[in-house]
Amino acid sequence: MPRENYLTPNKASGPNSSTRTEPFVKVIAMIATLGGLLFGYDTGVISGALLFMGNDLHLTPFTTGLVTSSLLFGAAFGALASGHFAAAAGRRKIILVLAVIFAIGAIGTALAPDVEWMIFFRLVLGVAVGGASATVPVYIAEMAPANKRGQLVTMQELMIVSGQMLAYISNAGFNAVWGGDATWRWMLAVATVPAVLLWFGMLFMPDSPRWYAMKGRLAEARQVLERTRAKQDVEWELTEIEETLAEEQHETRPRLRELRQPWLFKLFLIGVGIAVIQQLTGVNTIMYYAPTMLKAVGMSDNAALIATIANGVISVLMTFVGIWLLGRIGRRTMTMLGQFGCTACLVFIGAVSYFMPETVNGQPDVLRSYMVLLGMLMFLSFQQGALSPVTWLLLSEIFPTRLRGIFMGGAVFAMWIANFLISLMFPILLASVGLSGAFFIFALVGIGGAIFVVRYVPETRNRSLEQIEHYLHDWLSNEEPQPQLTHAVKKSS
Structure with a gap:
């Protein structure tokens, strides 16, 4: 591919096409992101279910932690496995299998007779959650036209936070309608419905044109492009895919051993870093332990429950903002905005909990608890409005086509391991250094x-x-300037 094509992307018709998005692309994104809805629901529902399953399953503090974090451990290996098989089986088939695993996990957790079976089926659910987190963004990125890729991939993040919000609302709703110790089983069973819808929906979806082309099935790749692209963009994109794959046809089957190539090793480490920093902000300590933290700073049980719903609502609203921003500012700019904003909010929460008095006239300081809540909501505004959406988008974009599945699986594996360790250790951290120390x-x-x-x-x-692949190859091979200089490169080209 000529060098000017990827240094001056304004010359390419696809990424800057002004044509409208084909309706079929939106249908594909809506169905595939049901995996994200399940991802969010299954990670969020446990916060309410734990309040009711303790007596039935005879939970101890240790087994409570295992029930919560076992899904995250399973997710790490689900991401790794789905990434490994995505190139061979195709993104679509992987999502179909994941839908079945989601349904088995939901039914299994709802019917679990004891804590051992609960942990086992939470691990099963985790495999599906991790697989969806690694596969769905890649599938959508490869199906979407370049000029709409940002908004469509970010639908995954919108569905994740929507699933979490639905979990918080359904927890409160089931408890209000039925109450009692058996309520938690219905909370967990509800996840079967979107799993079935995902499976039926994906039966009618094609695989991505890049996967078809990688398998030499160019006629099918063209058919998919004709259904998902404007007429003037089909030939351009198919030619670009063929050229890129032709350069790689001498390569063997994609394997992690290819990390021996210095530029691929650097790229994989960057992908792992992008994945892990999203978790190292501590976002899921807020999503999983918000009621615990708010009670620790003086809120009542009911107020803490309502505040948890507020976290879900602000996450959904700010994800809409994130989708809007992705169409207007760069990925790099958005990542910096999210990272800097989240860090500032963490300092704010730590400072509030450290400097404000715990009690006033012998009563818990209500202002202190609501200031901590304000800090959480500001944090989630930056996390869900900037950092999380752009993280999934970058991960779906930066890896080469032939290695995208396996590299994405490795990066998301690292993300889930970080999530697992933080979620497992946070209660210990909270007990040892307090809320302020943890957030500092x-x-x-x-x-x-x-x-x-x-x-x-x-x-x-x-x-x-394809342009991203060429650009990153040259940058990481030290043939091009670092990312912060790319604008100057484009102007001088």
């Missing part, structure tokens, strides 16, 4: 994350996936 530690880690973002996160906006 997260803030220090956030500063390190900010340095990483400034130095290593590239700009991928207004480039096709």
Whole structure:
């Protein structure tokens, strides 16, 4: 591919096409992101279910932690496995299998007779959650036209936070309608419905044109492009896909051993870094333990429950803002905005909980608890409005087509392991250094994350996936400037 095509993306018709998005692309995105809805529901529902399953399953503090974090451990290996099989089986088939696993996990957890079976089926659910987190963004990125890729991939994040919000609302709703110790079984069983819808929906969806082309099935790749692209963009994109794959046809089957190539090793480490810094902000300590933290700073049970719903609502609203921003500012700029904003909010929460008095006239300081809540809501505004959406988008864009599935699986594996460790250790951290100490530690880690973002996160906006691959190859092979200089490169080209 000529060098000017990926250094000056304004010359490419696809990434800057002004044509409207074909309706079929939106249908594909809506169906595929049911995996994200399940992802969010299954990670969020446990916060309410734990309040009721304790007596039935005879939970101890240790087994409570295992029930919560076992899904995250399973998710790490689900991401790794789905990434490994995605190139061979195709993105669509992987999502179909994941839908079945989601349904089995939901039914299994709802019927679990004891804590051992609950942990086992939470691990099963985790495999599906991790697989969806690694596969759905890649599938949508490869199906979407370049000029709409940002908004469509970010639908995954919108569905994740919508699933979490629905979990918080359904928890409260089931308890209000039925109450009692058996309520938790209905909370968990509801996830079967979107799993069935995902499976039926994906039966009628094609695989991505890039996967068809990678398998030599060019006629099918063209058919998909004709259904998902404007007429004037079909030939351009198919030619670009063929050229990129032709350069790689001498390569063997994609394997992690290809990390021996220096530029691929650097790219994989950047992908892992992008995935992990999203978790190191401590976002899921807020999503999983918000009621615990708010009770620790003086809120009543009912107020803490309502505040948890507020976290879900603000996450959904700010994800809409994130989708809007992705169409207007660069990925790199958005990552910096999210990382810097989250870190500042962590300092704010730590400072409030450290400097404000715990009690006033012998009663818990209500102002202190609501200031901590304000800090959480500001944090989620930056996390869900900037950092989380752009994280999934960057991960779906930066890896080469032939290695995208396996590299995405490895990066998301690292993300889930980080999530698992943070979620498992946070109660211990809270007990040992208190709320302020925990958030100051997260803030220090956030500063390190900010340095990483400034130095290593590239700009991928207004480039096709093939142009991104060429650009990153040259940059990481030290043939091109670092990401912060790309605008100057484009102007001088």
